[in-house]
Amino acid sequence: MGRITIRDVAQAAGVSLGSASRALNGGKHVSARIARDVAAAAKQLGYEPDFLARSLRTRSSGMIGCLVSDVANPLYAGTVQAAEARLRDAGYLLVIANTANEPARERAAAAEFRGRRLDGVLVAPGSDANNETWRGLVAGGSPVVILDRDAPDGDGDDSPWPAVLVDHRGGAQAATRYLIGLGHRRIALLTPGARMRPGRERIAGFQAAFTEAGLDPAGAIVSTQESSMDFAHGDALALLGGSNRPTALIALGTRILAGALRAARDLNLSLPNDLSVLSVGDTDLAAVHAPAITALRWSLEDVGRAAAELLLQRLRGDGAGAATRALLPVDLVLRESCAAPAKT
Amino acid sequence: MGRITIRDVAQAAGVSLGSASRALNGGKHVSARIARDVAAAAKQLGYEPDFLARSLRTRSSGMIGCLVSDVANPLYAGTVQAAEARLRDAGYLLVIANTANEPARERAAAAEFRGRRLDGVLVAPGSDANNETWRGLVAGGSPVVILDRDAPDGDGDDSPWPAVLVDHRGGAQAATRYLIGLGHRRIALLTPGARMRPGRERIAGFQAAFTEAGLDPAGAIVSTQESSMDFAHGDALALLGGSNRPTALIALGTRILAGALRAARDLNLSLPNDLSVLSVGDTDLAAVHAPAITALRWSLEDVGRAAAELLLQRLRGDGAGAATRALLPVDLVLRESCAAPAKT
DNA sequence: ATTGGGTAGGAAATCGTTTCCAAATGGGTC
DNA sequence: GACCCATTTGGAAACGATTTCCTACCCAAT
Known part of the structure; x- marks a missing residue:
């Protein structure tokens, strides 16, 4: 004795297959008596419809x-x-x-x-x-x-x-605007690249903020790296270690943020005095780090x-x-x- | 003209439905000629089997x-x-x-x-x-x-x-053993509770390490809190702020770790000198924090x-x-x- | 009383596959 | 050439539901 089918239910309720189906699906053309009987039979037998069969028919x-x-x-x-x-x-x-x-x-x-x-x-x-x-x-x-x-x-x-x-563009633009407002003129954006929309939009917003403020766009440094802590670490070390280093840094994603923070520590740069850091994406790391990291957040x-x-x-x-x-x-x-x- | 079915393929190949099915499923009992014809027809028509129908039949x-x-x-x-x-x-x-x-x-x-x-x-x-x-x-x-x-x-x-x-028990035991080996005698375990196996096992391992070392089990402080940064923060503040505070702390999970770290910072306890911290679960936060947090790790x-x-x-x-x-x-x-x- | 509209409910078709069964085919052996 | 066994092959029956079609029936209106 296998699975209980609608056929069994119909038989138990003493009605036809079609009526049972209509009754169970609350369709029209079903008398109260049949609806009741079918429901009772279904419950008593423990009927469970087979989605596969239904899907096949209903496409x-x-x-x-x-x-x-x-x-x-x-x-x-x-x-x-x-x-x-x-x-x-x-x-x-x-x-x-x-x-x-x-x-x-x-x-x-x-x-x-x-x-x-x-x-x-x-x-x-x-x-x-x-x-x-x-x-x-x-x-x-x-x-x-x-x-x-x-x-x-x-x-x-x-x-x-x-x-x-x-709205990654708007977010990036607002963030950059904020940093510019604080007085920063050389800001680095560490990004895993422009392969996908979010990256592209953020870069666009970043640059738009510079343009809108009438600043030298050379101050908007876009550094593309693979999204890995180690790559970001090396990248940030190079950026921050050089002369004329950026005074603020925007990190895209947890891993890049992690690498950047490590680099800042390695170089003995204290946040936020020596370097401002802003995270794109609000994670545990950003919230708990000392000092806590200012971040762009959106609702997943x-x-x-x-x-x-x-x-x-x-x-x-x-x-x-x-x-x-x-x-x-x-x-x-x-x-x-x-x-x-x-x-x- | 709707979807291409296996019936269409059979017809195009000039064979019966059953033969087409056998041919496509690479079953035995199919001549080379039919196998070839059916495959060709299927390819030419762009036939894609319907999983629903198949599932219905094969259960x-x-x-x-x-x-x-x-x-x-x-x-x-x-x-x-x-x-x-x-x-x-x-x-x-x-x-x-x-x-x-x-x-x-x-x-x-x-x-x-x-x-x-x-x-x-x-x-x-x-x-x-x-x-x-x-x-x-x-x-x-x-x-x-x-x-x-x-x-x-x-x-x-x-x-x-x-x-x-x-093997959460073994892990927790090893971690506790390690802390005991360093000289700790009062260790706090901040856990979201024993409702699930991992929590239970960790608590068991934690306590087992104390027993096995012949230490006063009163030094093994199990503090149960909801798994949220704020709860853990309050909890850790209370634990670490009191007299006779634990000298080491094991945090179960990112959120609890985050709360505990914040509490340590609030109380001006410097790691690892004033307090040793060990994380159960290796996260970005643990790896990047300064100082980097010793952690238990297993492979997801x-x-x-x-x-x-x-x-x-x-x-x-x-x-x-x-x-x-x-x-x-x-x-x-x-x-x-x-x-x-x-x-x- | 006949007709008409509308509802109820049974029988059967359908969805697209796989698989069972019986018939047919083929090749090898005596 | 007849017989036998093993493959192929076509036809049809599942799988378990929904849905269409069609007949029987009820009730009201003419």
Whole structure:
């Protein structure tokens, strides 16, 4: 005796298969008596519908895919968690595919998602959307929401693709403005690069702040390094050790911040007097360091929730007139790591 | 014209449905000619099998569930990532359900997993396995692997359930032994509690080290607090501010470590001379802090991989004689935050 | 009393696969 | 050339639901 099917329920309730289905799904054309009997029979037998069978028939799997480059990254993990919560409430299951930045994995995942008939996809690839991956995803016909990346067409802010973006440019600009306001004229931005939207936007905001203040753009030093503590450490050592060193430093991400802080310590630079440090991304490290590091912060929960909301909206079909993208704000959390540069 | 089905492929290749299926699945009983024709037709039409239909028929969804209390927690995120990688290589998709420590969500997720016919489940609930959740999971009949938690029966280390455990007891014992060796006699353990296996094991190891050294167990101060920076901060202030304060402190987890470090700073205790600090769990914070914090470390990747391996083994059916559990080691990473206590 | 609109509910089709069964084919041996 | 056994192969039956179609029926209105 295997699993209890709806057929068993129907039989127990003494009605036909179709009626049982209608009764269980609260459909129309069901008398009160049958509804009652079927419900009773289902409960008594412990009936549990088979999602697979249902999905096959309805052509909707009730699952959402999440294509992300690195789930272990706290930035993504927080987002995934928030999205999962919202989607689960709406009855969807979230399946994740970690791509580790490998295009081959991205393609494979896209194909798999299609084959499994996932109803929608949240995507945050490691590099800006690989066109092939992209095509693979949209080919499935189900809605795709982009997380903080540019659409593949490269068509900036007026792309038709639903996306949840974070205002990294505004954040970086505000942060830089703040440092300039304190009197800094030579500021270094340590970044893992412009390969992805967040990096590009931050660099743009950084430079925009210099331009807007009418300052020599040569003071805006952009230093690109791999995102690793050791690389950042070496990089920061070189930058800060040279003559005419920057008086302030903006670090993108925990690892780079860690490397930069170590370098400052190695060089005996005391914060914030000898060097102002500002972190992009608010982490334990920034909050607890002595002195506490001033940081740019945005809400991971909001990103996840907004993405889920956007996707659900498409799934419900009222995607026509609705907003196609969300731009979330970035806040500057003032702490103790920034001050006016020492007089020279 | 909708999706390309295997029926279309069969027709195009001029063979029967069954033959096409056999050919595509590389089964036996297929002539070379048909295999070639079918493959060609499939390729030419761009056929992609429908996993849902297949799953319905084969009663296996090709998906593994992951029931975890908090994916955003780096500890879990790393594990999930490693497990996902291994499972994906084996052709499985990972679906995650975040339970936020709510038993109701756990139950709901267990039921959903059953309904969707997931082939297996990795589970790391927020509290030690809730019996009801557990029953819900095993009722599905698919294998369940426990991540660093005790089985619900409470039957410690000889439980029949496959599990991947981390040797927190041994780690804590080694760490405590190390501190005792440096000369410490009053050591505080700041822990979020004994609700889950890791906490229990660590407390046990901590106390075992005192016993084994023949020391007064009153020197082993276990202070239980919620895992939040603020709580830990207050707690540490109270502990370190009092008379006869501990000379060393073991912090369980990033947040507690952060709170403890802040408290030490507030009280003007310099590390490691006035206070030795040891972190359970190696994080950015521990590595970068000045002085760098000595920490217990274990491999999240190994946990995830081992769990996946254990599960795959069951799925392949050779679960009979095979090992049912893995115990992973914990290493002590020596840094600069521990020293002999100051002479009084 | 007949007709018409509407609801209830049963039978059957469908979703796209895999797998079972029986028939057919092929080759080798006596 | 007949017989036998082992492969191939086509046809059809699952898998477990939803959904369409269609008939039977009830009640009210003409």
